[in-house]
Amino acid sequence: MSYVKGLKCRECAREYPKEVLFVCEYCFGSLEVNYDYAQIKKDLTKELILKRPETMWRYKELLPLDNEPTVGLNSGFTPLIRAGNLARVLGVKELYIKDDSVNHPTLSFKDRVVSVAISKAKEFGFDTVACASTGNLANSVAAQAATSGLKAYIFIPADLELGKVVASLIYNPYLVAVEGNYDEVNRLCSEIASKYKWAFVNINIRPYYAEGSKSMGYEIAEQLNWKTPKHIVVPSAGGSLITKIWKSFQELEKLGFLDKVETKVYCAQGHGCSPIVTAIKEESDIIRPVKPKTIAKSLAIGNPADGYYAVDTVRKSGGYAEEATDSEIIEAIKLLAKTEGIFTETAGGVTLAVAKKLIENKIIPRDESIVLCITGNGLKTQEVVTRALPKPIKIRPNLASFEGQIKNGIHQKIAEDKVIEYYI
């Protein structure tokens, strides 16, 4: 059964049926799924959730499908790791990593939104799905369209990281590399979407698609034993994830699954593409679009669709925002790997680098619980760290060669670098 009553404009509250619609015809505000929370409260209990398989679908009543999901059945419920080593380096007491770098099937949080979007597209009867993507979304749409037997048209900026291109092509979609940045790809896709009858997951299916991100928030609360953290740092590109994580906490509070939510939400962006951070820091009511220039390509959206809502979320929660330079992003990727054994992509580097700054600047206190949202996998963006890493020690296949290297002290030098960099 469905708990979706319809769609509703976030701006002017006009109501619409649950169809393939995404903007308010009157004010162009975005449409959001309107649930029957009273019924959900009657039917959904913590006990029921805990009995279900450990996937995002244990929260299916709070996701916008009318029927059972048909793709992405193993998505979600990624580990929430108590990050003791990293906590010691940062000098904080209670630190967790929500690790979506191991999401199923394509190693990013986008598996959550695509599982919902493609299941929904199938409910609507589409035979073709499409998206505008900075890479992770492309990978997930390509993979999940393949398993569903749907055609996929995927539009990406032509300069994407090789790993993200390969991780789409392998599923055999129609991959279109557009000579332009993400915002240009997105504008083009908006025009294509109004002409072709395809399910563009992040355009005409967007109200449903975006709801998938809430599952990350539900899981964090459940994994913290039905509590929300005092502080959560979330990377932002279009601003949807941060908005939906906040919404998920509010929903759990409304359903009585947890006490009052006192979480402060922090927005993390790359220096060179930080329109949301800028608006928050300048206390501005407008989001000025920018031309992105950052190695965090997965966050390189200069014209964020949910920018206003991201700013509202941060303000309402009492959080703040910060940006990370390219070199800080690379250092943070290395730090997370060395301390917690997690190899994240550039967006994860942004999140950790920003968290570090917020802690050092005493904006996040050291003695309260902190969650960092790690949204993607480093194996997809290897080129950004390759040059910042030592070379492997090359030897001939004999013991003398190996021991000769040990005497040269090369292994020792690498080990010392580690200590000096991170443990002073």
Next chain:
Amino acid sequence: MPKVKVRIPAPLQKLTQNKPEVEADASDIKGLILDLERQFPGIRERLLDEQGKIRRFINFYVNDEDIRFLKHDETPLSDGNEVSIIPAIAGG
């Protein structure tokens, strides 16, 4: 007066007799909105808010460039320019 092509987004096509593309005569974006209103009464209040500013969830592009990187609603138009009006809520 320069003659330009304007691509109309789906939610506004009811006002343009379902035409996805129309022509207009205008020398800048402000003038374009006036000319669209002359041809398709009612379209102005859909594009502009109560203060007469372009609604925050609508983007205008002249030859594929966002007018917020040009001169906003004073962005000049010349003969043969293509203007796209696109809902801002997409992507990400």
